């Protein structure tokens with residue numbers, strides 16, 4: 001195949017080299033998925049969403065990767081303390097660690113760089129429907145309408161926790177998931193389902209302040225704080241508002257208590273979309289739509305579906321909380 005990538009004898013060695021290159025790029029876990037490995041239901045869901053992106057055409061495999069955002073180390077904790085001091089106590093609105101950097105953008109950047117390497121190595125490999133040197137052969141999905149979770153589960157990137165998050169062996173659920181199409185036909189990695197990483201301890205369900213986690217697993221969205229913080233629903237029911245706390249964005253309680261996230265997990269280094277741990281809720285409330293958009297532009301909260309009115313709504317709930 002791509003001779004320049006190291007004189008491969010088998011497709012397996014291509015796969016392992018791609019995996020190693022992606023791990024070297026800072027991803028904590030990398031798996032390969034042949035789309036036909038997806039169950040019919042999941043494939044239908046993914047393909048319906050993917051049609052507009054023309055995913056599938058000339059993309060016999062997908063690279064699915066986890067980028068860790070980790071848990072707080074001493075430097076991050078010091079940053080949090082100083083952000084805390086900078087805002088008057090009664091007006092503090094908290095931003096969760098996963099949203100304090102734009103890890104989605106960082107993952108896309110890293111995958112783009114990888115794709116450039118693959119293309120460089122594969123110049124001239126345009127046979128049998130493989131267009132290995134074309135930019136369009138490497139389409140990246142991250143925080144996109146294509147749901148990454150079914151892809152992650154189908155190739156063993158992790159297994160689903162009772163709190164519905166994907167738990168990875170290396171970094172627990174403290175990861176964001178990204179995928180990139182590959183023009184090479186590679187053998188799919190096996191799903192993790194034989195040994196679920198979720199130990200069923202129930203700590204997440206016990207700790208959830210709104211009791212949103214079902215006994216049998218999964219989340220009742222309309223009870224989940226993060227669902228509302230992400231801009232869903234026209235209003236926040238009173239019993240959810242009462243548990244809101246000082247959050248502007250990001251409820252992580254069900255992750256914080258999970259045994260898989262208790263060990264130190266180093267987050268990928270990035271300065272993309274940096275946000276402080278605390279902002280002043282009064283200032284957010286006083287901002288115009290344009291000012292809110294400008295403030296959060298390029299950050300993990302600058303998403304098109306998270307409107308200024310949603311951010312203001314969260315700020316109001318944080319400010320009202322006692």
Ligand code: SF4
Pocket residue numbers: 163207208209210211212213219223224225226227251252253254255
């Ligand atoms: S994000 Fe928060 S509210 Fe939602 S399930 Fe987890 S702990 Fe419960």
Ligand code: SF4
Pocket residue numbers: 161162163197198199200201202203204205257258259260
């Ligand atoms: S806290 Fe326990 S039950 Fe919940 S996801 Fe983690 S391992 Fe599973």
